[in-house]
Amino acid sequence: MKAIVALVFVVVGIQHVSYCYPDIEYLGNGTVLQRFLNFVPGTGETEHTIASLTGQLPPEWQNVTSKRSNLLEIAKKLNLTTLVEAVIKVGLGGLLNHEGPFTLFGPTNEAFEKAPDACKYVPLKSIVKYHIALGAHKKNELKNNLLLRSFLPGHTLRINIYPQTKSVTVSGKHITGTDNVASNGVVHVLSEVICSNFKGSTAYELSRCKAYSILNDLIKKAGLYSALDGDGPFTVFAPTDKAFAKLSPDVIDHLKNNVTALKEVLLYHVVPDVWYSAGLTNGQLKTLQGQNLSVSINEGGVHINDASVIFADAAVSNGVVHSIDTVLIPKLIRFNRVFRVTIVTTA
The missing domain is CATH 2.30.180.10 (FAS1 domain)
Incomplete structure (x- = not known):
């Protein structure tokens, strides 16, 4: 906890930094690297800070984590078995066992069965990474056009809220179940698989x-x-x-x-x-x-x-x-x- 707090303090304390965003990399063995790129206006320069995530959950969750299952276990309880099998197959089981926190957007088994042909051309590991976002984002934090950074390099996840159809989506896919809280994050259930190959404008x-x-x-x-x-x-x-x-x-x-x-x-x-x-x-x-x-x-x-x-x-x-x-x-x-x-x- 101290390491990440110190990092955040440094980022906030530098007045000339306009914003920063993380570049995330899973190294295996439960190690997640987060590279913070701090853009300095008027200088054309960036400052790079590297830190290991060591399980920084929101304070209000600290006293309940020991009583909860982790993301992979929650996904199993929700019968998202195809997703769980895919996570293990591509070697990302350690990531979802990591302390996080992360948000997992979990497609149902039926969603995988009816996935469009376009998904066949996207590597399974990329598909899995695209469904994992940094940070634990519960339903009340999901705002229209909120962008979440996924574990698939260069790809963001966009939240949209459509009152007229009573739909909440992530990258256009329906979120049908929310706030399945785990010890290391939260799981939202999807009725469709996200498998876009596009990351540019x-x-x-x-x-x-x-x-x-x-x-x-x-x-x-x-x-x-x-x-x-x-x-x-x-x-x-x-x-x-x-x-x-x-x-x-x-x-x-x-x-x-x-x-x-x-x-x-x-x-x-x-x-x-x-x-x-x-x-x-x-x-x-x-x-x-x-x-x-x-x-x-x-x-x-x-x-x-x-x-x-x-x-x-x-x-x-x-x-x-x-x-x-x-x-x-x-x-x-x-x-x-x-x-x-x-x-x-x-x-």
Whole structure:
């Protein structure tokens, strides 16, 4: 306890430090290293402090830890047996036996059974690490857009609260059970597995995917890359190349030559805040372009105006991306017969 208190005192006591965040590494044998990177404004420098975590639970938990099971034991009691087997298989059993504290987001056995095909391409160890966050975060601490640092390097977990659907999610996955308190943290139960491969921003991750080559080209042409690379948070409805193929090549060419209209079209695909599928309802979302998108949900899936969402809930560092099969065109944009792009203004 003394070591970590001293570290926190030093970090708080340095007035020129604007913020710090931990880079976490599990070394095995119950040893967890936490590297604190302290950013010093105006100097372009960082200060590095390394400390071993030795079981620093919140004070209010200190008097009950001896009476409670650890995270791995709690997961067993909750019948999260597939998760427990995965933890042991990838060699992280020692981590969840460590004094922590940690938050474990535990998918049910059924969640693993129905995990999407995309999960097959993510290493099992990465999946397990993505479900473990530093610190014990009980339900009353989970706030909308709270970012938690996971044990998967470079990946954060985003909490979202959607009153309209009575849903609380972590990286878009439903939290169905909360506050299963362990001696070294807390377990929240999930109905789905988190297995995103993305850790960069919206702009960065779109630029890495060949399916969005036209969209990426237009984003750069419109000068919007830096905006979509920023903190956000955003929801982006991203048309694939096949979606753009539905438009005449002349339309795309003319958009490239009319940056004002191009920005209008692209910003019509971006909504402020983070809207995972769990939070969407029939209604409207206001875009950064200023107009509303119509959201309709039925047995055929989620529809945005005339477009269908064909791949949903790609978690990125500054929001979420949904792939759509049709380019969205704002009402004020018109294409005439010779494909000249005009913006219709209202009096």
